Amino acid sequence: MNYTLNQLRIFLKIVEKQSVTKASEELHLTQPAVSIQLKNFQDQFEIPLTEVVGRKIYVTDFGKEIAEAAEQILQQVDTISYKTLAYKGRLFGKIRISVVSTGKYVMPYFLTDFLRLHPGIELEMDVTNKNKVIKSLENNEVDFALVSILPDKLKVDTIELMQNKLFFVGNNEEQFKGKATMEKILKNRPLLFRELGSGTRLTMQNFIEKNNIKVEKKMELTSNEAVKQAVLAGLGYSIMPLIGIQREIQNNDLRIIPLKGLPIKTNWNLIWMKGKNHSPAAAAYMDYLRKNKDDIINNRFSWYENFN
Structure with missing residues (x-):
């Protein structure tokens, strides 16, 4: 066996998306590049990992077991990286944010400088509609959510960003x-x-x-x-x-x-479940936002704030 970490990541994304095309879009790679890496990975096993029926790709039972093992391997690799960064005294970890679709025009500007300050922090940002955003928050699948309408039935804490x-x-x-x-x-x-x-x-x-x-x-x-x-x-x-x-x-x-x-x-609000035990990375981001949000709005959104 001579598979690479890159092949493991690509295979996991294909399993997650059930599509080579969607996986390539998420990974910012061309579809042929993803297909080649999938073939090179599959060729190392005597039992098929995937099969194509019609024009749709399906993961075999054996492929699902390999995907579970691949996920564990990659988690261990991430742990090694995080421990290395921690030893150097750098902030590390992952921040997961779910954003309503129009929030994609807002949220990146409140993240860019923070992530530059802390290169050891990884970001996962899902852009979807309000119902799915609230569901992911309720299921504790994310650290934060960006919404313009606060949920009625959830107890949340908030940082108000902008109009x-x-x-x-x-x-x-x-x-x-x-x-x-x-x-x-x-x-x-x-x-x-x-x-x-x-x-x-x-x-x-x-x-x-x-x-x-x-x-x-x-x-x-x-x-x-x-x-x-x-x-x-x-x-x-x-x-x-x-x-x-x-x-x-x-x-x-x-x-x-x-x-x-x-x-x-209305107002854009970054919200999280009341009582949530935040990771050091998420806690640092909350502190950063409270200190810097006004400067970000003035520097990035002055045209917007003055538009009536």
Whole structure:
């Protein structure tokens, strides 16, 4: 046997994603490179680790056992690395964060300098919708979660980061004379929603119900990027977080349509389960945020804070 740690990591990712393509995307490698490493790894065993049925890859029972062993090996390698760093007096460990989809425009800026200060700390950041974020927090699968709507049924502690502003937006094809209302505008095109479980969708629904707005035509899309592209194409209108459409607004590809009651303002909060016993890495990050969040906002988001 002459397998490498890289091959073990690639095989584990394929097992996790059940797809060579998805594994290559997560690992930031080309699909052919991942396929070659998988073949080289499998060739060292007399029993198949995977099989392809149709166009889908399946992990055999033997492959699952090898994956479990590979995970243990890699954990031991990480332990060696962590112990080495600890001996040198450096902070080490892993921070796991689950982020609602629009939070991908926010969270990296609150992490970059901290991770540069502590190169021994690894980051796992999952970007998904609000329901899945809260579930991962409740199941203790992550250290922190970034949300714009605080969960009702969980006891959490928070660090408030910055405002989340949502505006009613469309492309530049139509012009409106006189005093426009959302109902009048939506006579021509549908209102574009995120999927169920999205915090942005919940915020939109609360606004519509509160203002008794009648929406006849609706369309649902499963990501903010999909909503943005649909609005750009003239497919409809939406209420969107400003943080994700800066470039399109500046380039006049999208325009904000001023309406009464908008923008909707919520707050981005980093949250964690009350009473959670944080690792040294996670505790250090909390301390860093409390001391540096205002400077990060001033340096990275001044355009955003001043936009009304």
